[in-house]
Amino acid sequence: MAYGFAKRLLAAALVAGTLAGAAGCAKHNSEAAADGAAASVAAPAAPPPEGGSADKADLGVLLAYEHRVQVRLPGERIATQAQAVQAACNAGKFGACAVLEMSQSGGDFPSAMLQVRVVPAGVEPLVALAGKGEEIGDRSIQADDLATAVRDNAMLRDRLQKEHARLLEFQQRQDLKIADVLTLSSRIAELEAQLQAAQQEAAQQQRRISTQLVTFDFETTRSQASRSEIGEAFRDFGGIVAAVVAFLIRAVAVLLPLTLALLPLLWLLRRYLRKRRQARGG
Structure with a gap:
């Protein structure tokens, strides 16, 4: 009888140990799954680069x-x-x-x-x-x-799509007034335009990344460039000389009237200074 009681006690202990181990494994698996989910949220996987290298990823x-x-x-x-x-x-x-x-x-x-x-x-x-x-x-x-521009654009498109969906649901209500319907329609059209622009930007970004x-x-x-420059210099020689001569002619044409106008003034100034020196000498 004592032997039967001990046998039953040992079986109960084995069952309890098995249940405890199963509970521990379940807890460990749930914690690992939670940690994995948190890691996936905190650090989303980056898209593979061109070369497919893990270091680049x-x-x-x-x-x-x-x-x-x-x-x-x-x-x-x-x-x-x-x-x-x-x-x-x-x-x-x-x-x-x-x-x-x-x-x-x-x-x-x-x-x-x-x-x-x-x-x-x-x-x-x-x-x-x-x-x-x-x-x-x-x-x-x-x-x-x-990377930053693509992430920001994705967040913007997600926000616009969610708001667009909510407004479409709200627009289906039967108790809306005409003013509310017009306001909703205007806002929905505005959201659709913004969403289309964001989608075009995303397509442009993808095109720049993939090509x-x-x-x-x-x-x-x-x-050949040096020879061309020398030949061009010889061809421009005559034009440069002509341009310099033309500049000198224009300079003489400008200075000649001024010289003719200043000569009488210079003569009068010299005469005045000569008389003044003679008066001091006398």
């Missing part, structure tokens, strides 16, 4: 890149090279690409400017095509961090 930045590339090549090839880059962009040879601006000038100092927006993978191939066999004079890269702006400046080589 930790920075929480959303970069919009802008490139400026100066290409030096013989003047007679500038137009052809610029058109080749433009054609490659329009054809999407290196990925989605759009030409934003194109300008070209000739004369002694031919040049061209081409500005495109292209996907990140197409930047280097376009730069290589632009400077194929020639000299890349200067290149600069600038990045604008849009990159590249500006190509095509210019002549330094040696």
